[in-house]
Every structure is written in structure tokens, then in C-alpha cells.
Amino acid sequence: MSNVIVTDSGFAPDDWTHGFAPLADLPTEAAVVAVDLAPEDDPTALADHLQQIDMIRVACPSCADGRGFTQARTLRRAGFQGRLRAAGHVISDQYAMARRCGFDEVEISPDLAARQPAPEWQARADWQARDYQNRMRG
Secondary structure (H helix, E strand, O other): OOOEEEEOOEEEOOOOOOOOEEHHHOOOOOOOOEEEEOOOOOHHHHOOOOOOOOEEEEEEOOOOOOHHHHHHHHHHHOOOOOEEEEEEOOOHHHHHHHHHHOOOEEEEOHHHHHHOOHHHHHOOOOOOOOOHHHHHHO
8 A cells, every 4th residue: 555645635645756866876967856864864955956846755754853854944045845745653743833934835654644634734734724833923
């Protein structure tokens, strides 16, 4: 069974069909469509490629490892406007923070989806309305 994609609308099958290249294997001349970032990768290494990349998938190996959230924020601040996916062990309680950091979607295992069904994720889909920092600024 393939992984489950979580969006603000709930669970969906993965519609990405192009594959991913690890950061270490990025071609210097050819166009890059999609990149996999490992927790130890430096997202600023993509600075010269951001306009060419359609999707970046950021590995989140543990719900206690926040490096992926930092990488997402760094990519968005650098101007990345493509699709940004957190992949791995992100739990439903972290969904709102993942969205605030810049992720568009989360890729989880079928086992995690069974333990945390779609309604748990959708309960956090109003992440913009509950954004404390934006409420304080506005």
C-alpha cells in the first residue's frame, strides 16, 4: 500500500509521478523537477535551482525532529514557490505547525493514517484561523 498524502481537505492518494532526486545527485546543468531533502541537508544549497524545482520533499524521520520544519521555513524565505511536502513521521498534532512553516502537504505511512484517521488531521486544517502570531500582528 502506498503512502497517504494529507492536505487541508483530508487524505488523498499521491498524485506526484515524476520521482525525486536526492540533493547530492542534483545535476548542475539540467533542469530539476523534484528534490528529496534529508534532515542533514542544507536547503540553501538549492538557492540557484529554486525557480526550476516543482516539488521538494523534506524528510521528517521522527515527530521529535524539527529540522524538516526549519528547512521548510528556510526554503519559503528563500523564495521557493513550488510544492513543499513533509514526508515521514509527522503526527496530526503537528499539522498546523507544518502548514505555518510552509509545507503544502504531509506524506505519511498507511500505518500512521490508520492510527490517526483523516478527521484528526482535518481538525487542524483551520491552521490559519488559529495562528497566534498572525492574530497578534493583525
